[in-house]
Amino acid sequence: MDYLKGLNEPQREAVLHTEGPLMIVAGAGSGKTKVLTTRIAHLMANGVDSFRILALTFTNKAAKEMKERIEHILGNSDARNLYIGTFHSVFARILRAEAHRLGYPNSFTIYDTDDAKSVVKTVINELNLDDKHYKPNTVYNRISAAKNALVGPVEYKNDYYIQQEDMRSNRPLIANIYDAYAKRCFKNGAMDFDDLLFLMYRLLKEFPEALIKYQSKFRYILIDEYQDTNPAQYEIIKLLAAQHENICVVGDDAQSIYSFRGATIQNILQFQKDYDDVSIIKLEQNYRSTQNILKVANDIIANNKGQIPKNLWTENATGEKIKLVRTMTDNDEGKFVADAIQEQKLRNHYNNKDFCVLYRTNAQSRAFEESLRRMGIPYIIYGGISFYQRKEIKDYIAYLRVIVNPKDEEALKRIINYPVRGIGKTTIDKAILYANENNITMWDVLERAKEFGYKAGTLEAIENFVLMIRSAQSMMVKHNAYEIAFHIGKQTNFVKELFNDKSTEGVARYENIQELLNSIKEWIETPLNEEDGEVGDKGLGAYLQQITLLTDADQKDPNADVVKLMTVHAAKGLEFQCVFVAGLEETLFPSGLSINSREELEEERRLFYVAITRAKNRLWLSYANARYRFGSLVQNEGSRFLEELPEEFLDRTFAGGGARNQGSSFNNTSAFDRMHGGFGAAAQAEKTYGPPPARKKETPSYLPPKPQAPKVVEHKPAADFVASDTSNLQAGQKVEHQKFGFGMVSKMEGSAHNPIATVQFELNGEKKIMLNYAKLRIVE
DNA sequence: AGCAAGCTCATTTTT
DNA sequence: TGAGCTTGCT
Numbered sequence: 135m136d137y138l139k140g141l142n143e144p145q146r147e148a149v150l151h152t153e154g155p156l157m158i159v160a161g162a163g164s165g166k167t168k169v170l171t172t173r174i175a176h177l178m179a180n181g182v183d184s185f186r187i188l189a190l191t192f193t194n195k196a197a198k199e200m201k202e203r204i205e206h207i208l209g210n211s212d213a214r215n216l217y218i219g220t221f222h223s224v225f226a227r228i229l230r231a232e233a234h235r236l237g238y239p240n241s242f243t244i245y246d247t248d249d250a251k252s253v254v255k256t257v258i259n260e261l262n263l264d265d266k267h268y269k270p271n272t273v274y275n276r277i278s279a280a281k282n283a284l285v286g287p288v289e290y291k292n293d294y295y296i297q298q299e300d301m302r303s304n305r306p307l308i309a310n311i312y313d314a315y316a317k318r319c320f321k322n323g324a325m326d327f328d329d330l331l332f333l334m335y336r337l338l339k340e341f342p343e344a345l346i347k348y349q350s351k352f353r354y355i356l357i358d359e360y361q362d363t364n365p366a367q368y369e370i371i372k373l374l375a376a377q378h379e380n381i382c383v384v385g386d387d388a389q390s391i392y393s394f395r396g397a398t399i400q401n402i403l404q405f406q407k408d409y410d411d412v413s414i415i416k417l418e419q420n421y422r423s424t425q426n427i428l429k430v431a432n433d434i435i436a437n438n439k440g441q442i443p444k445n446l447w448t449e450n451a452t453g454e455k456i457k458l459v460r461t462m463t464d465n466d467e468g469k470f471v472a473d474a475i476q477e478q479k480l481r482n483h484y485n486n487k488d489f490c491v492l493y494r495t496n497a498q499s500r501a502f503e504e505s506l507r508r509m510g511i512p513y514i515i516y517g518g519i520s521f522y523q524r525k526e527i528k529d530y531i532a533y534l535r536v537i538v539n540p541k542d543e544e545a546l547k548r549i550i551n552y553p554v555r556g557i558g559k560t561t562i563d564k565a566i567l568y569a570n571e572n573n574i575t576m577w578d579v580l581e582r583a584k585e586f587g588y589k590a591g592t593l594e595a596i597e598n599f600v601l602m603i604r605s606a607q608s609m610m611v612k613h614n615a616y617e618i619a620f621h622i623g624k625q626t627n628f629v630k631e632l633f634n635d636k637s638t639e640g641v642a643r644y645e646n647i648q649e650l651l652n653s654i655k656e657w658i659e660t661p662l663n664e665e666d667g668e669v670g671d672k673g674l675g676a677y678l679q680q681i682t683l684l685t686d687a688d689q690k691d692p693n694a695d696v697v698k699l700m701t702v703h704a705a706k707g708l709e710f711q712c713v714f715v716a717g718l719e720e721t722l723f724p725s726g727l728s729i730n731s732r733e734e735l736e737e738e739r740r741l742f743y744v745a746i747t748r749a750k751n752r753l754w755l756s757y758a759n760a761r762y763r764f765g766s767l768v769q770n771e772g773s774r775f776l777e778e779l780p781e782e783f784l785d786r787t788f789a790g791g792g793a794r795n796q797g798s799s800f801n802n803t804s805a806f807d808r809m810h811g812g813f814g815a816a817a818q819a820e821k822t823y824g825p826p827p828a829r830k831k832e833t834p835s836y837l838p839p840k841p842q843a844p845k846v847v848e849h850k851p852a853a854d855f856v857a858s859d860t861s862n863l864q865a866g867q868k869v870e871h872q873k874f875g876f877g878m879v880s881k882m883e884g885s886a887h888n889p890i891a892t893v894q895f896e897l898n899g900e901k902k903i904m905l906n907y908a909k910l911r912i913v914e
Numbered sequence: 915a916g917c918a919a920g921c922t923c924a925t926t927t928t929t
Numbered sequence: 930t931g932a933g934c935t936t937g938c939t
Binding site for chain 1: 924927929
């Protein structure tokens, strides 16, 4: 019973309460994972067979961590056979075994978002609809939302309100697209991410034998991050738990941040009504953050209505005040963060991995990357395009997909003529047309190419291709995923082709393929779950299933000593010594798309709450006066959330042009800036903008008066306008700007990284031009 | 057929 | 800004 030591009272209670429905309301940093893992270990220590425990998480990372911690507690490897995983991966595994019931091959493909959107696009075009109006992205999101609400194509078409909505947006035919899309996926033997939930639900609902099988199998069910479950997940859980009712859900309504994906807090409230005697345990002691950080977080979230009442408290030290920093531009914000990290490393002996930079949108990462790179601080970005989304990797994998499931038209289209083998666009278009006309798959057409009147040369090319795929298919009986992958790379000249490309990108692509092959090999060598026979051992099918459900975060080493950059969403469940929350500006955080209703705004606020509560020791909040948004510099107001911060816990500073912000004896300038013109851009900027304003008490921040940009007299540059190298620009030179026209440089200032020219334009008067961004042509 | 240049358009967040 | 797509050229 050693594992019970080190738990506080409610934690212990949650672990020991094994029978019957239980809801754990776990505040940020209250030891939720510890409770979940100890609970599972406790069940196992008391003789529950690991096959009978189902634990569902939102990320593979969380699942993996839980498994490891359980193994650690138990001191053996019994945990290997637990059903721990994401909703998607666990359901994929079950669906693989039950696919036949739904009319799917058990070798079904899982389409990622890109594949799915591509099918949507294909279908839109085939229905002769305009893809400018029916944008694949929009339509896909609509379909996705429908599936997550368990609305199938038929219900979609028959639902009055949904139809009204589509009428209003002038897209009445989405129902038809949805229907065609679902049929096409089925024909391709493919499920998209949402299908893994939707079809799992249908499996349990429509096939009582399947329902009984899994209901009785899973005697104990645990759900992590319950506040982020959507209706599909909710219904599935309910069905699975109905027999034993040993269901434990863990969540925090204050951290619900996925409503855009259909998640609803209603599930938390509904849970209490679904079962007769639900026990509720609250974990309210925070072990993560300083008092100051927690105080700020609590104050922020108190602005939301209708929270489950909780009192999150901590015994930790008071800690430092929260630093609120304003900069001129997003690039300055980047520089400020890199500077501050450097300073903290020196002053407080932190490692790189103690720092995390959080932002609202992935696009914001650029400024931080640049400044960190310039300072030589190693970093890693979570959430960009993942390894498996790179073109060469997707192409390579497409071969494997076709071998496993030749009905997969998306994969087939990718590789049928790559590397080039004389099966061009015309041939492919024809094949798809024939397939649609005869209601067969594209692969069927290729196999029976003779019947469709292709020219001799084309026919030969097709037949060779079909033979090659078939021979690889026959390998599946005796060979594992690695052997087949290696074989196909050689056979198709895929690898050789990349090897011969000596351009920088070519070399990188070749290396990526090598890395892919290595990772397949590695996967082959890791031991199986005992019960995994049903998934198909180390075959290609099992491999493919596994990688499509892998997230970007799963591919990166969380222990590497590097600064981490990620969106707030991606940071859920993580913690860091030092956290920077950047881009706290209206229309960015909160997002401009979420300020029109209270619900959306409250979700943004929860997101901010999640961001703040990632920090253990030190927290910086930053925002920029102006930032580059789709190409041009846009002014922004500070976020309304900043006004909700309790003033007494804040330390306000201004860090204009990337200077150090506080305290050091050299005051506000970096050595570099001092060498290049006194106080540099920072001091200059401070004169212009002043320090960040303290909280305005009365003025509501809604609809802030927009500072009117001075009207520009448009200048049409010559067609051959070419920006000059302005690194040696001097006062007195004459220049041309694309928008402002001709002018004379009157003054040069700023640092060498960030030179600023003051120009007297003939038509537009005096402007300050940041040479790093603007394009100027030197006239003389 | 294949490639390069130019054009348009989008930006929330992710399994 | 930059990705993806169409157009036009070879």
